[in-house]
Amino acid sequence: MKPLLSVENLKMHFPVKGGVFLRSVASCKAVDGVSLMIHEGETLGLVGESGCGKSTLGKCMVRLLEPTGGRVDYDGSDITHMKRHDLLPKRRDLQMIFQDPAESLNPRHTIGEIVSEPFIIHGIGDRQERLAKVGELLEKVGLSASAAEKFPFEFSGGQRQRIGIARAIALNPKMIICDEPVSALDVSVQSQVLNLMMDLQSDLGLSYLFIAHDLAVVRHVSDRVAIMYLGKIMEIADADAIYENPRHAYTKALISAIPIPDPTKREDPRFLEGDVPSPINPPEGCAFGHRMDHPKWKESVGMDLALREVGPGHWVQPCPCCTNL
């Protein structure tokens, strides 16, 4: 298997403006040195604290954002700073499903216009053909074809999310960056959409980056899982290894916080102590160790925290506080 998409030491630092002249006073290190690859036909799950840079990483991968450092390779070419014009043919088979449908669906366009947009941008089919295709796509994601004439506000949150999915799969892409694709859906529709995504994958060899908070869902669809914290990858491994043999303290905290759908097993909410770190002034050394106020955190300052392989394909950030390495 060769990588379809890879990022190397990727950085996305946003300027933070302040003062009277709105000069850059600091930077928000949303993504701070991430390297990973996604193979053809593979699903890589991406999990992490909210605000740790998952959406930003996804947007850099489809080049909705131009990274401030590192590189992105897609299908054999370096797209890190590629111009819009050259990028367009690539974007055809590299799509994204957005986290907040309210942000990505134009409220003044009908669903038909929204879903057929990719066909128009890439000059595919005539009006009739597009119309037929839109109806087919809407039914594929579990909406009725008549939805095409309505506007986004006439739909519930979960229905809007499915419109975004229909648009993303319109052009039979090779790779989809899925930013929380199913979190707005009830469990039964969620299972339908996940089944659809898995079917598309086995039929067409699609690859996914699958960003989600529901760890049971991530485990089910992913081949490998990456755990992100404050702009960096903490651990990456096969899905089974992550859940059965987590090595990083943050991964362990996540797994132990999964809510159990059984009211007889109610426990006191488990939650992390400590101040949530900020990407504006990230702590030195191991960020999670700092958050936990770990007695050995100090030792991690100045250490080389590059990921280390601890088992076949199982990489983890070595630090005295969180991984005991």
Next chain:
Amino acid sequence: MIRPCRFPDPTLFPYMPLLEVTDLRTGFDTDYGRVVAVDGVDFSVERNKTLGIVGESGCGKSVTALSVMQLLPRPAGNILGGSIQFKDRELVEATPDVMVDVRGDEIGMIFQEPMTALNPVQKIGRQVSEVFILHKKMDKATAREASIDILEKVGIPSPEIRIDEYPHQLSGGMRQRVMIAMALGCKPDLLIADEPTTALDVTVQAQILKLISDLQAEMGMAVILITHDLGVIAETCDEVVVMYGGRIVERAPVLELFANPQHAYTKGLLRSIPRLDRKRKTKLPTIEGNVPSLDKMPSGCRFSTRADIEHDEASITNRPAYGEISPGHWVEKCPYCYQPD
């Protein structure tokens, strides 16, 4: 303006529901006619209690919440009938003045999509402060302090910097926490939380749920929690309402609902819960088919188009009776979807 009298001392009437919704019907006027999104819904919630609402996407959960808040999109959305009794007031007939007082101060709401609720061209600080200025009559500087304080409580890092940023500069989960801060700021008597934690990782989710339950313990806040996460329902709710196609098909105390679901839809829903012990990459169990659009909804048992058992004409056209089968456990008694053994 005459302020409506406050609720009688809760210690004297401990079992009086804080909110009681009876036979609520809400509809939208659209180009293709009137659709009824909420069709005769009853529930109530007491102080200190958490009521969960679950159901298929599009079944009317958010519209129910927006009806209580009187925030339906006008002029299309309207309450067609029923009653919403909050403390000693009838909200269905409340004037806009009264609702301005009630919203944010007595009832706080966390909206499902943060971007629809936050003003994209206003700084975070201004939007959060407004709640305090409007309801707690604070001056600007005090309100700013209070805003930083509540933003910190909901786990926003560097709140003193974030307060001067615009919504698009925040991550999805941070926007959601800003909204949670606005809803909790005035310590409301009732919190309506529509998917409050979907954009948050499980550790932050646990932290927010803890914050809500702390406020509940501290001042007896009642909570209506709308969520798809049945794990969260199991861990936090006292009572659960299951909706399908604008109606309640089942309502029960949480332990009873998980142990003894009665309606075919509830059973299907519980079967579809994502689990950690399933074989990876296999087909997940679902409920076959899709919800019909509102204009094609059968007038009788709404689940009839999805259920495994074929329905007869009568059950498709006549609305099934809704009744109590054991203390606190209510079911829509369609003869095909409810088959007690």
